[in-house]
Amino acid sequence: MMNNLRQYEVPLQRYIAMMDIQEMNERLYYKLLMDNVEELLPIVYTPTVGEACQKYGSIFRRPQGLFISLKEKGKINEVLKNWPERKIQVIVVTDGERILGLGDLGCQGMGIPVGKLSLYTALGGIRPSACLPITIDVGTNNEDLLNDEFYIGLRQRRARGQEYAELFDEFMYAVKQNYGEKVLIQFEDFANHNAFDLLAKYGTSHLVFNDDIQGTASVVLAGLMAALQLVGGTLSEHTFLFLGAGEAGTGIAELIALEMSKQTGIPLEETRKKIWMLDSKGLIVNSRMESLQHFKRPWAHDHEPVKDLVNAVKSIKPTVLIGSSGAGRTFTKEVVQAMATFNEKPIIFALSNPTSQSECTAEEAYTWSEGRAIFASGSPFAPVEYNGKIYASGQANNAYIFPGFGLGLIISGAIRVHDDMLLAASEALAEQVSQENFEKGLIYPPFTNIRKISANIAAKVAAKAYELGLATRLPEPANLVAYAESCMYSPAYRSYR
Numbered sequence: 001m002m003n004n005l006r007q008y009e010v011p012l013q014r015y016i017a018m019m020d021i022q023e024m025n026e027r028l029y030y031k032l033l034m035d036n037v038e039e040l041l042p043i044v045y046t047p048t049v050g051e052a053c054q055k056y057g058s059i060f061r062r063p064q065g066l067f068i069s070l071k072e073k074g075k076i077n078e079v080l081k082n083w084p085e086r087k088i089q090v091i092v093v094t095d096g097e098r099i100l101g102l103g104d105l106g107c108q109g110m111g112i113p114v115g116k117l118s119l120y121t122a123l124g125g126i127r128p129s130a131c132l133p134i135t136i137d138v139g140t141n142n143e144d145l146l147n148d149e150f151y152i153g154l155r156q157r158r159a160r161g162q163e164y165a166e167l168f169d170e171f172m173y174a175v176k177q178n179y180g181e182k183v184l185i186q187f188e189d190f191a192n193h194n195a196f197d198l199l200a201k202y203g204t205s206h207l208v209f210n211d212d213i214q215g216t217a218s219v220v221l222a223g224l225m226a227a228l229q230l231v232g233g234t235l236s237e238h239t240f241l242f243l244g245a246g247e248a249g250t251g252i253a254e255l256i257a258l259e260m261s262k263q264t265g266i267p268l269e270e271t272r273k274k275i276w277m278l279d280s281k282g283l284i285v286n287s288r289m290e291s292l293q294h295f296k297r298p299w300a301h302d303h304e305p306v307k308d309l310v311n312a313v314k315s316i317k318p319t320v321l322i323g324s325s326g327a328g329r330t331f332t333k334e335v336v337q338a339m340a341t342f343n344e345k346p347i348i349f350a351l352s353n354p355t356s357q358s359e360c361t362a363e364e365a366y367t368w369s370e371g372r373a374i375f376a377s378g379s380p381f382a383p384v385e386y387n388g389k390i391y392a393s394g395q396a397n398n399a400y401i402f403p404g405f406g407l408g409l410i411i412s413g414a415i416r417v418h419d420d421m422l423l424a425a426s427e428a429l430a431e432q433v434s435q436e437n438f439e440k441g442l443i444y445p446p447f448t449n450i451r452k453i454s455a456n457i458a459a460k461v462a463a464k465a466y467e468l469g470l471a472t473r474l475p476e477p478a479n480l481v482a483y484a485e486s487c488m489y490s491p492a493y494r495s496y497r
């Protein structure tokens with residue numbers, strides 16, 4: 001099968017071939033994915049899954065998840081019962097409004113829950129039959145899709161306000177009724193205006209996790225913890241500048257501030273002052289407070305207005321620059337060079353996905369910083385040669401976190417997600433970076449060992465759930481890593497005699 005797959009030169013063709021294998025022989029699909037994770041992750045996941053979503057209507061063969069549309073209002077309970085599996089442990093749900101950095105793709109966003117759940121199984125060991133991909137179809141504001149003859153969703157503009165809230169409420173209630181308290185609901189690729197509100201609203205009544213806010217935060221904090229081994233200093237001795245103050249940016253910033261506060265005992269309101277943000281209107285400063293969306297307000301500090309990134313970099317002099325705006329090509333030569341002027345080893349994260357939206361390429365980061373940058377990106381880049389030396393960069397993608405994080409919640413029977421669990425996951429991941437990785441300038445371990453990494457993350461998350469009294473699976477297993485491993489799905493064929 002690998003031989004066959006490699007015949008295709010176009011990544012999207014490999015994606016389609018992989019989806020066919022998943023349909024035809026699920027075990028084989030997971031066996032291939034697990035044994036060739038570094039090669040196949042960029043096919044079934046970021047970046048190729050982004051292109052698949054853009055062309056979803058025309059490459060559509062069979063439905064792979066559950067679509068719930070506005071038309072099903074009042075009947076969501078029945079719709080859920082149409083799904084052939086009854087024992088569901090993880091749901092990944094999107095409404096398709098902000099697919100990666102690609103924008104509103106309507107119900108073509110289904111590729112994302114499907115891809116994320118493939119990773120839940122391959123990387124985290126959750127049984128495939130316990131995974132349920134869902135897309136809530138409330139319309140789309142993407143004119144091209146509305147006029148596309150192959151569009152598979154509702155041809156109307158997005159429902160907002162009360163209509164949206166009621167549909168979502170019915171969905172969340174029906175999920176609990178069908179699958180119980182302990183089903184994990186992962187929110188994925190919602191637009192900012194819904195993402196923060198849904199997480200706050202359902203965080204106290206359901207086991208919910210927003211991957212873009214919380215998963216991304218945890219993976220970036222892990223990378224920073226590892227990067228400090230190369231650069232030196234503690235978290236609170238660094239200065240952070242974000243380009244992009246949405247889900248990923250503010251989620252990461254909040255987790256960094258929380259960790260700083262835990263390490264130093266300094267209140268959160270103070271540690272936040274080490275972190276600066278720039279959005280499309282410029283640096284987030286106090287004089288803009290009135291017009292800022294609520295999730296940006298904690299990041300407004302005293303400073304004169306600054307319009308653009310280069311000037312913000314020159315004025316703030318960050319040691320860490322993080323791109324999380326979803327817009328590509330924004331870390332220009334001037335920006336990276338400025339970072340390299342006042343930092344011996346500038347830490348640069350270009351998080352936006354897929355590759356086309358990356359703030360800069362690995363090659364640009366290394367070339368413009370004369371090989372000094374500690375660089376990681378959301379989408380994968382091949383190693384780069386600069387002045388005769390090979391530079392390999394890490395992939396700061398929430399794929400490192402959510403499979404193990406979810407496994408930890410499931411094996412402990414957790415009923416709520418807590419920020420301390422995110423910190424535990426970051427620590428577990430950072431601990432997996434070996435001396436050999438560091439010597440190559442890597443701040444993330446390779447994906448080849450991901451099941452071992454996930455078991456360690458799961459164990460730390462579960463331990464935290466027990467410590468916080470949020471675990472319901474009692475008694476607590478003595479060896480959580482071994483227990484996590486023993487719970488993992490294996491794609492081996494059964495032997496019949």
Ligand SMILES: O=C([O-])CC(=O)C(=O)O
Pocket residue numbers: 046099100101189211212352353378397398399
């Ligand atoms: O899907 C990915 O590669 C990471 C992610 O959550 C996003 O970009 O929204």
Ligand SMILES: [Mg+2]
Pocket residue numbers: 100188189211212
């Ligand atoms: Mg996402």
